[in-house]
Ligand SMILES: O=c1ccn([C@H]2C[C@H](O)[C@@H](COP(=O)(O)OP(=O)(O)OP(=O)(O)O)O2)c(=O)[nH]1
């Protein structure tokens with residue numbers, strides 16, 4: 688039997704605290720067995736949707752405080768359906784949720800489409816991937832070791 692990704696015994700536990708304005712909203716969830724990201728919902732007031740004009744951006748509350756285990760991060764990514772259909776994306780994608788952050792998680796959406804976009808309560812606005820992170824030890828050095836690439840970049844290997 689194949690275990691689903693999220694029932695692996697060693698899976699990290701994501702702690703969630705639902706704030707009062709998030710109460711009643713469905714918790715973030717993996718929509719399919721193999722989904723990489725869990726969808727996040729807009730915790731805007733019922734009956735008071737946010738209208739996002741073309742070109743405008745907005746900080747959308749999720750109504751959630753998270754306890755991401757040490758050694759992991761949350762990556763906030765756009766949903767392709769919103770992007771393809773309406774030009775809605777996350778401005779700072781992938782947004783970084785640090786494991787020591789204890790404020791409300793918010794999603795920065797921007798409307799790159801041509802029409803105003805309505806964000807109503809409960810709309811699945813983005814997805815969050817939990818990913819391992821490594822903190823490097825930093826060493827100040829006097830020079831960098833030589834490589835074939837050297838300082839070539841930004842298209843140095845050609846286009847074809
Ligand atoms: O899309 C995002 C990005 C960040 N955050 C929260 C969680 C994160 O841990 C914190 C800081 O994010 P980041 O380091 O990207 O922002 P900053 O501008 O460097 O702020 P800070 O100086 O607080 O680190 O803000 C969100 O809620 N949503």
Ligand SMILES: [Mg+2]
Pocket residue numbers: none
């Ligand atoms: Mg920062």
